[in-house]
Amino acid sequence: MSAPVSAQASATSLIAALVERLIQGDRAAASRLMTVVENRRAGYREALRLITPHTGRAHLLGITGPPGAGKSTLVNKLIECYRAEGKTIGVVAVDPTSAVSGGAILGDRIRMLGFYQDPGVFVRSMASRGQLGGLSAATADVARVMDALGRDVVIIETVGVGQDEVSIAGLADTTLLVEVPGMGDDVQAIKAGVLEIADLLIINKADREGADRLANHLKSAMRLVPYLQGAWVPPIIKTIAAEGTGVSAVAEAIARHQAYLNENGHLDEKRRARLRVEVLERARDLTLRHLIASLQQKGALDHLLDDLASHKLDPATAAHALVERIGVRE
C-alpha cells in the first residue's frame, strides 16, 4: 500500500489550523474537532496533542443519574446560575445508543434551548455507542475540546443505568448524582456503585412523596462508606429543578467542593488518579484491538472452531493456543 504522505501532511495541517481557530474561540472549529476526536478520525491524536497544552483550566462537572431524574433540567438551571456570574459553559450531553440499530435519538438539547443566542453556552450531544471502554475516552476528549475552547465550566451529563456512569463520573472534578423519590429501594442507590464517586447527592423532584425516605436511605448508605478525617463528605441536597428550587444550594455546594479541591492539592491528586486510569484504559483498548485484529487476520480461530464444535477442544485451551500463536505467553 503506497503511503499517501501528502494526504497525511495535509490532514496534519488541517488539524493544526482547526486547533488554531479553536484556541481563538471559534465555535465551528470546536465542533469539527469534537467530531474528529469522538470518531477517532485521522488526525485525532494530532488534535489531542495540540489541544492538551490549552486544557486543565475548566472545572469539570459530571452529572449522572437514572433517566428522567431531571439531569438536563438541573443542568439548564445551573447554566443560568453560572451565566449570571459571567462564567462560560460547555455541555457534553450523552444519551444511550440503541443496542438494536446502533442509532440514537439525542434530545437533551431541548431543555437547554434558551441559550441559543448566547455564545457563552455550547451544547454538544453524544451517543454512548456502546463501544468497549470507548465512551469514557471519547467523552473525556470532547470535554478536552470544550476546555481548550476556554469554557470556565464543562458539564458532562450522562444517563446512569449501568457500569458506564462509574467511569464517566470518574471524568469529572466534581460529580453530582441525581436521584428521584420512588425509583426503588435503597439498594438501588448503592448497587450501581455510584455513591462512592458522588461528591454531591441531589434528590430532585423533592416535592414528591418519599423524598425524606430517600434522603434517609442515602444517609445510611453513606455511613457504609468510610470517610477519612478532613475528607469531603457529600452533602445531600433536595431540589425541584423544574421550579429552580434548591438550585442555588447546589451551585454553592459545587463552589465549596471546588474550594476543597483547590486546598492541599486535592484537585491535582484527583486529576492524576483519573489520568492514570484513563491511560491504562486506553492502553488496554489498544492492546485488545491489536490482538483481536491480528487474531482475525490469521484466521486462527476458524481453524480451531471444528475441534471446538465437535467437543474435542475446550474454549479455555483454545484461547491459550490462540494467543500463544501471536507470541503471548503466560
Added chain:
Amino acid sequence: MVAKTPSSEATGEEAPGAQQKIRVLIAKPGLDGHDRGAKIIARALRDAGMEVIYTGLHQTPEMIAEAALQEDVDAIGLSILSGAHMALFPRIMGELRKRGLSDLLVYAGGIIPDDDIPAVKEMGIAAVFGPGTPMEEAVRFVREHVTARHAQSEEEQ
C-alpha cells in the same frame, strides 16, 4: 477526511469511517404545534443506525443553524406544516450560510404545495418529502447523500 494511512492500520485506531455515524438534526421551524411526523422520521433514522438530534417544536432559524453548528451534523431535516416555508426556509439557509454551513444537506418534509417545490429547491433544499412518502425513501436519501459527501470530502483533502 483522509484516506487510510499505514500508521492507522498499524495502530488500529485512527480508522476513518470505522466509527463515522451519520448525524442528522431534525428540526421543526415556526409555529405549528404538531411534531408527530418529525418524531416518526427521527425514530426511522435512529432505527437505520443514525444519530438524530431532536430539538422539539417552535424552532427559530437561528436556533436551527446554531444547533447544526454545535452538533456538527451531516444533514438537517426540516419538518413544517404551517405553510410558512416560503418565509422560513430562506432565513434558515441564510443563518446556515452565516455560520459557514452552506454545504450541509438540508431537506424538508411536511406540507409543501407542489407549486412551491421548484422555489424551495432553488433555495438550496435538496429534497421535499410530502405526506405519504415511505419512511425508507427519506432514510435512503439521507444515507446516500451523506455518504457521497463524506467520500467527496475525503478526496478533496
